[in-house]
Amino acid sequence: MRVFPPISPSSPSVSQAHDPLALRKSERVARMISDLRLGLPVALIGGPQPALVYPVETMSPERFAALGPDRVLVLTGRRAESLRQSGMPEVALFPVPADARMDWVQALADPSRRMPGSAALPPAPQSDPTAVHRAAIRLVKAAELVPAALVVTGPDVIDVALRHDLGILSADDVLAQLLLARDPQPVSDARVPMLAARNGRLHVFRAKDGGPEHYAVEIGQPDRDQPVLVRLHSACFTGDVLGSLKCDCGPQLQAALRAMESHGTGVLLYLNQEGRGIGLANKMRAYSLQDQGLDTVEANHRLGFEDDERDFRTGAALLRQMGIGRVRLMTNNPAKIARLDSEGIEVVERVSLQVGRGPDNTRYLDTKARKSGHLLA
Numbered sequence: 176m177r178v179f180p181p182i183s184p185s186s187p188s189v190s191q192a193h194d195p196l197a198l199r200k201s202e203r204v205a206r207m208i209s210d211l212r213l214g215l216p217v218a219l220i221g222g223p224q225p226a227l228v229y230p231v232e233t234m235s236p237e238r239f240a241a242l243g244p245d246r247v248l249v250l251t252g253r254r255a256e257s258l259r260q261s262g263m264p265e266v267a268l269f270p271v272p273a274d275a276r277m278d279w280v281q282a283l284a285d286p287s288r289r290m291p292g293s294a295a296l297p298p299a300p301q302s303d304p305t306a307v308h309r310a311a312i313r314l315v316k317a318a319e320l321v322p323a324a325l326v327v328t329g330p331d332v333i334d335v336a337l338r339h340d341l342g343i344l345s346a347d348d349v350l351a352q353l354l355l356a357r358d359p360q361p362v363s364d365a366r367v368p369m370l371a372a373r374n375g376r377l378h379v380f381r382a383k384d385g386g387p388e389h390y391a392v393e394i395g396q397p398d399r400d401q402p403v404l405v406r407l408h409s410a411c412f413t414g415d416v417l418g419s420l421k422c423d424c425g426p427q428l429q430a431a432l433r434a435m436e437s438h439g440t441g442v443l444l445y446l447n448q449e450g451r452g453i454g455l456a457n458k459m460r461a462y463s464l465q466d467q468g469l470d471t472v473e474a475n476h477r478l479g480f481e482d483d484e485r486d487f488r489t490g491a492a493l494l495r496q497m498g499i500g501r502v503r504l505m506t507n508n509p510a511k512i513a514r515l516d517s518e519g520i521e522v523v524e525r526v527s528l529q530v531g532r533g534p535d536n537t538r539y540l541d542t543k544a545r546k547s548g549h550l551l552a
């Protein structure tokens with residue numbers, strides 16, 4: 176008779192050294208992120224009891240109706256504060272009453288949803304978030320969903336997860352994996368002549384964590400022994416592709432390429448960190464809030480995000496991959512300079528990049544200068 180090894184969710188009993196098909200922790204986390212985008216729950220171990228984590232944004236009404244009695248709504252402290260709960264921890268827990276409606280929960284999580292007429296403010300938050308709650312928020316943020324989760328605890332969670340083939344991992348492992356810096360590897364590259372710079376080559380990079388690909392546009396052949404003219408550009412579909420006037424991204428992208436062309440060489444990293452890392456769907460939620468009068472930072476907070484959710488370690492890793500250790504950085508954002516410096520990339524000079532100011536983005540640019548420390552010259 177065949178004997179199956181016992182299943183140990185947090186540390187698979189068969190190590191990958193012996194079984195190449197055994198899932199790595201990073202692969203389990205990548206699957207969890209995909210599952211949450213699909214509206215599937217994942218099981219986390221780490222609190223007093225194991226828990227199922229459901230994404231508020233994508234869960235179905237049927238799954239909401241079938242939730243167990245011990246469930247809490249997990250919001251970021253930012254979101255809780257915008258619901259007029261002051262002095263919040265980084266992660267806030269609200270008990271969800273048995274008769275709670277799904278649209279009430281969704282409206283607490285997402286300011287773009289209409290609160291059902293009779294709904295009152297949520298009851299006072301429960302205290303003491305555990306690693307499970309912190310991991311739940313990190314996972315839904317990584318999935319670029321509304322940063323809110325329903326966490327259901329119960330003794331049979333692991334049974335349910337095994338029966339339904341759900342992802343299972345310890346919350347500490349999830350948190351550790353999501354904090355790791357990944358080294359994107361080069362995948363392919365080819366010559367791409369551009370209007371702004373004829374002598375261009377596009378390199379595609381991919382990390383092993385299933386996250387987004389990032390790109391490097393190399394102009395000419397920069398001498399690695401000299402500081403290289405570099406731009407770290409975060410994706411902005413609206414500005415870069417549509418020519419939106421709400422920001423300065425499109426003009427900055429083109430001006431950087433033109434500057435590299437006239438200098439003869441340079442590298443523009445195109446980082447897929449849309450909306451300062453919150454994703455395009457959330458950026459459009461933020462834009463709706465801006466249409467109601469909030470500025471770019473207030474809108475992020477109202478949604479439950481920090482001002483800036485980007486991780487510029489990715490930019491440093493790409494530069495290292497390309498053999499670039501010293502740069503003249505085209506930016507107005509001191510956080511980019513600080514991050515490259517702390518990652519061992521020497522910024523020998525900041526090259527100012529002030530272009531594209533107009534009536535539709537004056538407030539946006541002024542807010543970035545006032546609240547996020549962007550330089551105005």
Ligand SMILES: Nc1nc2c(ncn2[C@@H]2O[C@H](COP(=O)(O)OP(=O)(O)OP(=O)(O)O)[C@@H](O)[C@H]2O)c(=O)[nH]1
Nearest residue numbers: 407408409410411422448449450451471506507508
């Ligand atoms: N959340 C949010 N993101 C925005 C908004 N407007 C633009 N963005 C995003 O902001 C980022 C701007 O990227 P960058 O131009 O590289 O960065 P920066 O911080 O302005 O720094 P520099 O341009 O280098 O000075 C892009 O990811 C845009 O998609 C907004 O109102 N809300």
Ligand SMILES: [Zn+2]
Nearest residue numbers: 411414422424
């Ligand atoms: Zn933009």
